[in-house]
Amino acid sequence: MKKLIMGNHAVSFGVMLSRVDVIAAYPITPQTQVVELLSEMCADKKINTRFLKVESEHSAMASCIGASTAGARTFTATSSQGLLLMHELLHWAAGARLPIVMANVNRALGPAWNIWTEETDSLAQRDTGWIQMYCESNQEILDTVFQAYKIAEKTLLPLMLAYDGFYLSHTLEPVDIPDQKTVDSFLPGYEPQIKVDVDNPNAFGSIAYPEHYMEMRYLIKKAMDGVRDVAVKVNDEFRDIFKRGYGIIEKYKTEDARVLLITTGTAASTTRIVIDNLRKRGNKIGMIRIKMFRPFPSQEIRDAVRGYDKIAVIDRNMSFGVGGIFAQEIRAALSGYSNMPVVFEFIAGLGGRDITPNTIEEITKYTLNHERGEEGGIWAGLKI
Amino acid sequence: MIDSRPVSYKKVSDMPEMPAAFNSISWNKTGTWRYIKPRYQDKLAPCREGCPAGEDIEKYIELIKEERYVEAYMLIMEENPFPSVCGRVCYHPCEDNCNRRNFDREVSINSLERLVADFARTTKKGEAFLAKERQANVRNKMKRKVAIVGSGPAGLTCAFHLARIGYNVTVYEALSEIGGILAVGIPDYRLPKDILKWEINQILSLGVEVKTNLKIGKDIEFEKIRRGHDCVFLATGAHKNRKLGIPGDDLPGVYSGLDFLRRVNTGQRVELGEFVAVIGGGNTAIDVARSALRLKKKVKILYRRTKNEMPANEEEISEAEREGAILEFLAAPVRVIEENGRIIGMECVRMRLGNVDSGGRRTPVPVKESNFIIEADNIITATGEETDFSYLPEDIRINEGAVEIDMVGATSINGVFAGGDIIDQPRTVVHAIGSGKRGAIAIDCFIKGKNPLAFMEDIELGSKGSVSMRCYTDGAGDNEKNRTIVGFENINLDYFEVSERGRMPYVSVKNRLKGFKEVKLGLSREIALRDAERCFSCGSCTCCDNCYIFCPDISVLRKEGEEGYIFDYDHCKGCGICAEECPRYVISMEEEER
Amino acid sequence: MGGIKDLKKTEIEHMHPGHFACQGCGAPLAMRYVIRALGKRTVVVIPAGCFSVIQSPFPYSTMKVPVVHCAFETAASTASGIRAALDMNGNGDVHVLAWAGDGATFDIGLQALSGAAERNENIIYGCYDNEAYMNTGIQRSSATPYGAWTTTTPERQFKDSPKKNIIEILAGHKIPYAATASVAYPEDLARKAEKARDMKGTRFLHILAPCPPGWRSSTEKTIKIARLATLTKVFPLYEVINGEEYIINVQPKKIPVSEYFKHQMRFRHLKEEEIKDIQKRVDYEWERLLNRSMMEGFNNK
Numbered sequence A: 001m002k003k004l005i006m007g008n009h010a011v012s013f014g015v016m017l018s019r020v021d022v023i024a025a026y027p028i029t030p031q032t033q034v035v036e037l038l039s040e041m042c043a044d045k046k047i048n049t050r051f052l053k054v055e056s057e058h059s060a061m062a063s064c065i066g067a068s069t070a071g072a073r074t075f076t077a078t079s080s081q082g083l084l085l086m087h088e089l090l091h092w093a094a095g096a097r098l099p100i101v102m103a104n105v106n107r108a109l110g111p112a113w114n115i116w117t118e119e120t121d122s123l124a125q126r127d128t129g130w131i132q133m134y135c136e137s138n139q140e141i142l143d144t145v146f147q148a149y150k151i152a153e154k155t156l157l158p159l160m161l162a163y164d165g166f167y168l169s170h171t172l173e174p175v176d177i178p179d180q181k182t183v184d185s186f187l188p189g190y191e192p193q194i195k196v197d198v199d200n201p202n203a204f205g206s207i208a209y210p211e212h213y214m215e216m217r218y219l220i221k222k223a224m225d226g227v228r229d230v231a232v233k234v235n236d237e238f239r240d241i242f243k244r245g246y247g248i249i250e251k252y253k254t255e256d257a258r259v260l261l262i263t264t265g266t267a268a269s270t271t272r273i274v275i276d277n278l279r280k281r282g283n284k285i286g287m288i289r290i291k292m293f294r295p296f297p298s299q300e301i302r303d304a305v306r307g308y309d310k311i312a313v314i315d316r317n318m319s320f321g322v323g324g325i326f327a328q329e330i331r332a333a334l335s336g337y338s339n340m341p342v343v344f345e346f347i348a349g350l351g352g353r354d355i356t357p358n359t360i361e362e363i364t365k366y367t368l369n370h371e372r373g374e375e376g377g378i379w380a381g382l383k384i
Numbered sequence B: 001m002i003d004s005r006p007v008s009y010k011k012v013s014d015m016p017e018m019p020a021a022f023n024s025i026s027w028n029k030t031g032t033w034r035y036i037k038p039r040y041q042d043k044l045a046p047c048r049e050g051c052p053a054g055e056d057i058e059k060y061i062e063l064i065k066e067e068r069y070v071e072a073y074m075l076i077m078e079e080n081p082f083p084s085v086c087g088r089v090c091y092h093p094c095e096d097n098c099n100r101r102n103f104d105r106e107v108s109i110n111s112l113e114r115l116v117a118d119f120a121r122t123t124k125k126g127e128a129f130l131a132k133e134r135q136a137n138v139r140n141k142m143k144r145k146v147a148i149v150g151s152g153p154a155g156l157t158c159a160f161h162l163a164r165i166g167y168n169v170t171v172y173e174a175l176s177e178i179g180g181i182l183a184v185g186i187p188d189y190r191l192p193k194d195i196l197k198w199e200i201n202q203i204l205s206l207g208v209e210v211k212t213n214l215k216i217g218k219d220i221e222f223e224k225i226r227r228g229h230d231c232v233f234l235a236t237g238a239h240k241n242r243k244l245g246i247p248g249d250d251l252p253g254v255y256s257g258l259d260f261l262r263r264v265n266t267g268q269r270v271e272l273g274e275f276v277a278v279i280g281g282g283n284t285a286i287d288v289a290r291s292a293l294r295l296k297k298k299v300k301i302l303y304r305r306t307k308n309e310m311p312a313n314e315e316e317i318s319e320a321e322r323e324g325a326i327l328e329f330l331a332a333p334v335r336v337i338e339e340n341g342r343i344i345g346m347e348c349v350r351m352r353l354g355n356v357d358s359g360g361r362r363t364p365v366p367v368k369e370s371n372f373i374i375e376a377d378n379i380i381t382a383t384g385e386e387t388d389f390s391y392l393p394e395d396i397r398i399n400e401g402a403v404e405i406d407m408v409g410a411t412s413i414n415g416v417f418a419g420g421d422i423i424d425q426p427r428t429v430v431h432a433i434g435s436g437k438r439g440a441i442a443i444d445c446f447i448k449g450k451n452p453l454a455f456m457e458d459i460e461l462g463s464k465g466s467v468s469m470r471c472y473t474d475g476a477g478d479n480e481k482n483r484t485i486v487g488f489e490n491i492n493l494d495y496f497e498v499s500e501r502g503r504m505p506y507v508s509v510k511n512r513l514k515g516f517k518e519v520k521l522g523l524s525r526e527i528a529l530r531d532a533e534r535c536f537s538c539g540s541c542t543c544c545d546n547c548y549i550f551c552p553d554i555s556v557l558r559k560e561g562e563e564g565y566i567f568d569y570d571h572c573k574g575c576g577i578c579a580e581e582c583p584r585y586v587i588s589m590e591e592e593e594r
Numbered sequence C: 001m002g003g004i005k006d007l008k009k010t011e012i013e014h015m016h017p018g019h020f021a022c023q024g025c026g027a028p029l030a031m032r033y034v035i036r037a038l039g040k041r042t043v044v045v046i047p048a049g050c051f052s053v054i055q056s057p058f059p060y061s062t063m064k065v066p067v068v069h070c071a072f073e074t075a076a077s078t079a080s081g082i083r084a085a086l087d088m089n090g091n092g093d094v095h096v097l098a099w100a101g102d103g104a105t106f107d108i109g110l111q112a113l114s115g116a117a118e119r120n121e122n123i124i125y126g127c128y129d130n131e132a133y134m135n136t137g138i139q140r141s142s143a144t145p146y147g148a149w150t151t152t153t154p155e156r157q158f159k160d161s162p163k164k165n166i167i168e169i170l171a172g173h174k175i176p177y178a179a180t181a182s183v184a185y186p187e188d189l190a191r192k193a194e195k196a197r198d199m200k201g202t203r204f205l206h207i208l209a210p211c212p213p214g215w216r217s218s219t220e221k222t223i224k225i226a227r228l229a230t231l232t233k234v235f236p237l238y239e240v241i242n243g244e245e246y247i248i249n250v251q252p253k254k255i256p257v258s259e260y261f262k263h264q265m266r267f268r269h270l271k272e273e274e275i276k277d278i279q280k281r282v283d284y285e286w287e288r289l290l291n292r293s294m295m296e297g298f299n300n301k
Helices: A007-017 A032-043 A057-069 A080-085 A087-095 A138-155 A180-186 A210-242 A266-280 A298-305 A325-334 A357-369 B046-050 B057-065 B069-079 B083-089 B093-097 B109-122 B125-140 B153-165 B193-204 B222-228 B257-265 B283-294 B314-322 B429-448 B469-474 B479-483 B525-533 B546-550 B577-581 C005-009 C027-038 C050-054 C075-088 C102-107 C110-118 C166-171 C186-197 C219-231 C257-261 C272-293
Strands: A002-006 A022-024 A050-052 A074-079 A101-106 A131-134 A159-164 A172-176 A249-252 A259-263 A285-290 A292-294 A310-315 A342-347 B036-040 B145-149 B168-172 B209-211 B231-234 B238-241 B254-256 B275-279 B298-302 B326-328 B331-339 B342-356 B362-366 B372-375 B378-381 B385-387 B416-418 B556-558 B565-567 B587-591 C042-047 C067-070 C095-101 C124-129 C177-182 C203-208 C238-241 C245-248
Touching: A002 A007, A007 A032, A007 A101, A007 A138, A007 A172, A022 A032, A022 A057, A022 C075, A032 A050, A050 C075, A057 A074, A057 A080, A057 A087, A057 C067, A057 C075, A057 C110, A074 A080, A080 A087, A087 A210, A101 A138, A131 A138, A131 A210, A138 A159, A138 A172, A138 A180, A138 A210, A180 A210, A210 A292, A249 A266, A249 A298, A259 A266, A259 A298, A259 A325, A259 A357, A266 A285, A266 A357, A285 A298, A298 A325, A310 A325, A310 A357, A325 A342, A342 A357, B036 B565, B046 B057, B046 B093, B057 B069, B057 B109, B057 B525, B069 B083, B069 B109, B069 B125, B069 B469, B083 B109, B083 B193, B083 B429, B093 B109, B109 B125, B109 B193, B109 B525, B125 B153, B125 B193, B145 B153, B145 B222, B153 B168, B153 B193, B153 B429, B231 B429, B238 B257, B254 B257, B257 B283, B257 B378, B275 B283, B283 B298, B283 B314, B298 B331, B314 B326, B342 B378, B416 B429, B429 B469, B546 B556, B546 B577, B577 B587, B577 C219, C027 C042, C027 C050, C027 C095, C027 C124, C027 C186, C027 C203, C042 C050, C042 C075, C050 C095, C067 C075, C075 C095, C075 C110, C075 C124, C095 C102, C102 C110, C102 C124, C110 C166, C124 C186, C166 C177, C166 C203, C166 C238, C177 C186, C177 C219, C186 C203, C203 C219, C219 C257, C245 C272, C257 C272
Parallel strands: A022 A050, A022 A074, A074 A101, A101 A159, A131 A159, A259 A285, A259 A310, A310 A342, B145 B168, B145 B231, B168 B209, B231 B416, B254 B378, B275 B298, B275 B378, B298 B326, C042 C067, C042 C095, C095 C124, C124 C203, C177 C203
Antiparallel strands: A002 A172, A131 A292, A249 A285, B036 B587, B238 B385, B331 B342, B342 B362, B342 B372, B556 B565, C177 C238, C238 C245
């Protein structure tokens, strides 16, 4: 059934159809509509869920951890400051191997207070052990929720899906919302092997001495390494049922491109339009949209950019002291391999600054006209 | 989680996917952390140490709490065959030693003993118990014969214990009454004669033969007795009157206290004028005074020291005063004043307390020219009784009026033992009973060729001289228990509330003086139970559960199928909480040997 | 006297010996009686603190019931999540017991506790109070009493703020049940745990658990000290129903606070004047508590 809904509501529908057992969430702009619609759904009994209206995001994640340990399918949503407040527990959730799914609406960090979009918030959590997926459209958001639970529960790792604040969260787009039966055929119930069970008691998360801890961390690594294959398989299963899919990276008109633009989120949508326009004018440009950021799809990126002269990474985020985060990761993936392009780094769209087609054209032009970029990235559209 | 072994993961693939622990930690022997270690060890209650008869007081009070009076009676009888007597006339050193004394008031042990004995007597269950004992005796009867000279508390106690072991016992008593001082010394209002008779019959029912009106040395030769028995136990007591040694002390009307009491106790008439002066400060003097009061006389007691030094029981002194006796302290007689051969008064002199003598008391010294006259129709002397050893062979060693004995009662003559007032020990009923018990043990050892000193460790209760017959017949005692006394500082007072002591009801003075009926009415069962509850049970586990409850390491476990606890030494960390919270010092903390 | 025959009702222990508590520690004793009252259908949530260590390291456990360790400040919020999940998967009868020290309750975890209490989450929250951050080495917490030495309040600058009254804070949330308890009164503690077990909503137990190394006391004196705390009115035992009805459980005795202090070296630096002031404050707080116990709860009117 197609409905015109905002990105936040796409999440709500996704959560409802995924038969989530426990939600714990705290409101923060621009996430609020997610939890508001879910509250209505709970009140209308459209969904059989306990919704804990906790008193902070930190408690939200703690409650999700508790609920997941006790065998519930859990969900929370947050953004920026709230996500940062959860940071300690993000590490905890991954270490505890709990398949919690969280929607993070990308928003810039204060001070100064800024409610508009920027992806630094979720990217700053890249070391926590969470799987990270970035969405470009409301349909993708809805679909990613379904895939998220399947991937997370298979690998026993928590997953956050991120999307741009206001551009997606508050923008209405047509979304095909499947019926419960179809979703059920794709996503079975959550059956954890180890959970809180009074008939088979265990102690969860005790102190581990050095003799065990490293192995526990290794188990996480192994799981994370396996996510790629699981994500691909889940996407295939998804495509079989829903006739659409996404993959871990998406290539757009890359075959004969002179320069590849690499980006994510709504910037990718704008980039597609720019590429089409440039191609009309004879400039063969292509794009790679990165959907899965963690685990970082190093092999896929390498395969996608091998043989190209130049790639331009457009980061809607900033890691002070080194540069754009996608750019760093891409650099690391390419390092030491032969036949790899020169990497141009661009920082654009921080704090909700519009990434216009013009910005992207400028970026493309710069890339075409220069041998190499600047270390640390060029800040596109900056008023200097 | 049943597994309790250390778990070791060899490979990553052995480990659970999530950080979950499934194994119990109980294999971890935290007992290795200890440097001190608890141990259950019963200890000796100070009341028992202080009881010359060695009664297991703490245990019989436990039985009273459960209203198991007959078992309590049986327990007392194992050590002391005179609970009805002691429960009335004993000076109760047990109560002086009672730890509760330092908290609020001592437990009324004396009254509790009386309650038990009275119950056994009035329900006839006491007789049933001894009937069973008598049947058992038939089996262990030996062909040995022991002679006991004197049927007082020492002699009868010795007879009782020997009869229980299986000896043939014959008691030779000079008087026609059986019981010695109990029968002819202590008046009815303190010790009713029917109750005494019952108690004596209990003893005799074990097969003890008594030959009355047979005075050794007069009616029969000592040597004949000695040759006719394997052993002899001398318990002739001290019945010779000490004269006043003043002019007029042989006038008619001057009576010896013992003679007076004997006559009163055997129902004979005594000629007394209106005013009676009693000389002396011991229990005999008080018995005399209170008896004279009941004969409607005006009584004055003269004592040469002050009330503090009076050897009589405090209670006796205060009752005598309440009943109307006038106590004249620091006064001594100088001469008896007569007129026409009749006593009309006595000249006395004031005394003052001088230096401390060898016995620890200050010597009374006459104050010059302080003489005064008191009115008196009769003088009764009770200044101390003396022993009479004229019936014994010359080679018996005597020292200052007492037969010399070793630790258990053997005299210098082989096969002859002694106890009671003729040996050097305090002259109380309970001491006599204790010596009778020791004598029985000595005699049994002598006849069987055992060395009594070899058993001392096993049968001694504390260090005040009491011994346990139970330990002797069992062949063993808990030596550590019997050597370690529970002091007041060992009691954890947090578990006790200050409470009132059970009060003994007395007959009113007016009613008392009408005759010789018993003055103390005895505690009722409710009051007795309440008082028994006050007992700290020093040194004996009452299964209060404190150690079990307060162990943070769950290392105090209940025993299987029986009452009591054991320590799980694998896990006990030696914190000491159990020992601290045990209200009654049953747990000892000791250094851990490594 | 002494001994609690009623506790024989549940002979089953839900803890194994062999755990890592220090000698004479009050915390495992408190847990022992609470868990006996709650039974085996209980999940225990343990935030960082002494009990994280006492509970034994991976791959072992001292509790025979499920345990979920959680981050320091998240006892109440993690417990709330577990509660929600258990309700959803048909285990609504399983008790959720958050078992936190004073640090995790009074300080860093106060927000989560307040949030859970305000939502009247159906959990039992047991705080074993050893009056400082003991696990990290005896640093002060807001539960440290006025006058005490800790490593961050050395004797020359001892703790000069009063102990936070956590029961008052929770009474302000109007939770159905909040009570103080003590390891020296195990009968009372077990009764309160049973009472809490049979209620719904947020139930809070504030249990005094002396710590020999932290209080600088002798290991065998743990129970005696806890008892003196109640008898000297320093730590009265009372219950608050619905935040309004106060029931005092143990009558204190006329024992001065100096008797309580004398067994603990953490108070040995206090001067007579300071002890007098503390005595005045203790007497005042007791009066205040008595006054509160006179007033009926709202629903009783």
